[in-house]
Amino acid sequence: xxxxxxxxxxxxxxxxxxxxxxxxxxxxxxxxxxxxxxxxxxxxxxxxxxxxxxxxxxxxxxxxxxxxxxxxxxxxxxxxxxxxxxxxxxxxxxxxxxxxxxxxxxxxxxxxxxxxxxxxxxxxxxxxxxxxxxxxxxxxxxxxxxxxxxxxxxxxxxxxxxxxxxxxxxxxxxxxxxxxxxxxxxxxxxxxxxxxxxxxxxxxxxxxxxxxxxxxxxxxxxxxxxxxxxxxxxxxxxxxxxxxxxxxxxxxxxxxxxxxxxxxxxxxxxxxxxxxxxxxxxxxxxxxxxxxxxxxxxxxxxxxxxxx
Numbered sequence: 001x002x003x004x005x006x007x008x009x010x011x012x013x014x015x016x017x018x019x020x021x022x023x024x025x026x027x028x029x030x031x032x033x034x035x036x037x038x039x040x041x042x043x044x045x046x047x048x049x050x051x052x053x054x055x056x057x058x059x060x061x062x063x064x065x066x067x068x069x070x071x072x073x074x075x076x077x078x079x080x081x082x083x084x085x086x087x088x089x090x091x092x093x094x095x096x097x098x099x100x101x102x103x104x105x106x107x108x109x110x111x112x113x114x115x116x117x118x119x120x121x122x123x124x125x126x127x128x129x130x131x132x133x134x135x136x137x138x139x140x141x142x143x144x145x146x147x148x149x150x151x152x153x154x155x156x157x158x159x160x161x162x163x164x165x166x167x168x169x170x171x172x173x174x175x176x177x178x179x180x181x182x183x184x185x186x187x188x189x190x191x192x193x194x195x196x197x198x199x200x201x202x203x204x205x206x207x208x209x210x211x212x213x214x215x216x217x218x219x220x221x222x223x224x225x226x227x228x229x230x231x232x233x234x235x236x237x238x239x240x241x242x243x244x245x246x247x248x249x250x251x252x253x254x255x256x257x258x259x260x261x262x263x264x265x266x267x268x269x270x271x272x273x274x275x276x277x278x279x280x281x282x283x284x285x286x287x288x289x290x291x292x293x294x295x296x297x298x299x300x301x302x303x304x305x306x307x308x
Contacts, residue, residue: 007116008047008123009040015124019131036127043126047119140209142272143260146176148298154265155182159296165202168298176204177298182263183287185276186243188232195268196276197259198283206297208277212236213255219282223255227273242276246288251278262295 016033135141152159159179168174181198199207199215207215208223213236216223222242224234234240234253242251257277263269270276278286 006044008120009044011120012040012123012127019128036130039127039130040123043123043130046126047122141258143208143258143262145209146206146297149262150296150298152295155267155295156264161200164296168296169202174203174298176206177202177296178206179280180295180297181280181283182267182269182295183244183283184268185283185286187228187240187276188234189241191243192231193268194228194276195263195270195274196278196283197263197270198278198280200280208257208259211256211258213253215257216254216277216279216282218279219285220249220251221254221279221282222251223257223277224253225259225270225273225275226256228275229253229256242278242286244283244286244288246286249282249286251282 013033013035016035139145150159161179164177164179168177179200179202181200183196183198185194185196186192187194197208201207201215205215210223211226213223222240224232224240229235232240236253236255238253239250240253242249257275259270259272259275259277261269261271
């Protein structure tokens with residue numbers, strides 16, 4: 001069972017690049033090989049320990065019942081075990097690997113393979129369930145790093161900065177807040193249409209979670225989703241061409257972020273792995289004042305569940 005659990009862990013690690021499957025895969029922040037020791041080792045232990053305890057109990061009972069029987073020749077791998085092994089271990093290995101002499105011989109190899117496959121299936125199911133529970137219980141993993149959102153007319157309206165300052169600027173319950181503007185840019189030499197966010201950090205940092213690098217702090221800087229970064233064949237520190245309704249500019253990639261599925265209603269919105277984040281000034285220069293801030297994001301000191 002220990003070997004089967006180890007095999008299941010290895011199978012889980014090797015199969016991790018294939019997960020998630022279906023439509024979710026296109027927006028996953030990371031589709032590479034991932035090793036979560038807590039889930040893997042915990043799942044393997046949760047599977048192996050009870051089974052080993054049951055096997056040890058059965059081996060002990062069988063050993064007690066057969067103490068008076070004459071010893072018989074051990075076969076196969078059981079015969080190769082050192083004689084110094086304790087009786088329960090020797091009997092357990094013998095029962096597991098010796099096909100027996102009766103007409104109803106046990107298919108040992110098939111049984112072991114079936115046990116490993118079953119263990120792998122159980123561990124894979126536990127890993128999937130733990131991963132799904134982790135995503136659901138941690139909003140930052142799907143781009144929601146705040147707990148309050150205020151949207152003006154489904155994003156088509158605009159929020160007055162002075163009014164927002166009066167509303168939350170001096171509120172000690174608000175740890176950080178920012179204003180967001182949504183628009184669209186054409187990125188790269190192929191001018192790929194990409195949903196874009198302009199962020200105006202009013203206090204602290206309340207924006208999409210940073211995977212690598214940092215958030216843009218000035219015009220001429222951009223943070224991208226991982227899927228957008230790959231499609232542009234770009235990297236942190238490289239330059240990408242951004243084109244808006246008001247002009248074109250070279251943008252330095254300063255980070256990668258996890259975008260929330262949020263934006264102006266009925267339009268192409270940023271999503272996990274896809275999008276571009278600029279400072280409000282940087283977006284405003286490219287779209288010619290079209291990027292009015294229509295959304296406010298707030299993170300409170302005592303964070304409840306996300307709501308809009």
